[in-house]
Amino acid sequence: MFYIYCPYCGEHREEEEFHPKGQAHIERPKDPEACSDEAWGDYLFFRDNPRGVHHELWVHAVGCRKFFNVTRHTVTYEILETYKMGEQPSITADAQGQPREAVAASRQEGVRA
């Protein structure tokens, strides 16, 4: 069970109040008429399935009903940070190269999984 920090409510809440909404930071092609079928197909259907750090969109469905982003490690299930819509993650897959302790030390919000 996740214990998720909602950046809008400013506190940790039970996973039961949230709903995952898939990969975060998916940008719609600026000019859909001009983009290739492949680019449009990528945007519409294809999602990352990384082994490691993953940025996800979640919604606080029971509660403030706001969408926000979660950076989660898909192997350990650990939530490394949560941040508001429009913000950029401070922890990315590049940090994977670092020792495990460094990642743990730099995380903002934890989880009891």
Place this chain on the structure above:
Amino acid sequence: MSNAATFDTRTDSAIPVESPLAYSYRRSGAPAAGPESRVTLRERALLGQLVLRGGAIVLDEAVREVLGLGLPGEPQGLVQDERGERSIQWLSPDEWLVIVPGGEEFELETRLRERLGDAHYAISDVSGGQTLLELEGEAARELLMKTVIYDVHPSHFPVGRGVTTVFAKATAIVRRPSEERWELVVRRSFADYCYRWLLDAGEEYAIGVVR
């Protein structure tokens, strides 16, 4: 004044009105509160409830002027007037629930719309959509512990706090206006379920219903 179409949802007094729990009282009964009751349940039916949406600063100025109450400054905040009749609760960063005595909501809405003018905001009258239940007594917290997933320990849930959370298999707003009293705002469609859940869960505390 905006050009939003508004109307007073209160019917004329010639038409009888029923609380969302009227059916539940008939079907499930209402155990009387006695000396052994460690928790009592009371419905405060047919209150005026408005949901305000918009920017915090604009709305705060308007409600301060019209209602004499400011918006709660913190998330999960709940503020009320001295008599506890009028309250404003934080629901989300751009959404607040205002509860006033029944019959006041249309005038309040009209005055807020006049005051807010062309500002970017929305006011919805949700009086008919939800009802307020009060839990009082020493076992009220124990009853909530069996019911909601949120931590209701006084250190985590002080007076002046209100949260929307999972209530049994439904959702409800749980508020703590004073030391000994808890309030639940439940949807009309969930009211019967919540009522029967509270009667069942409160049986061991000899729950009594005050009507």
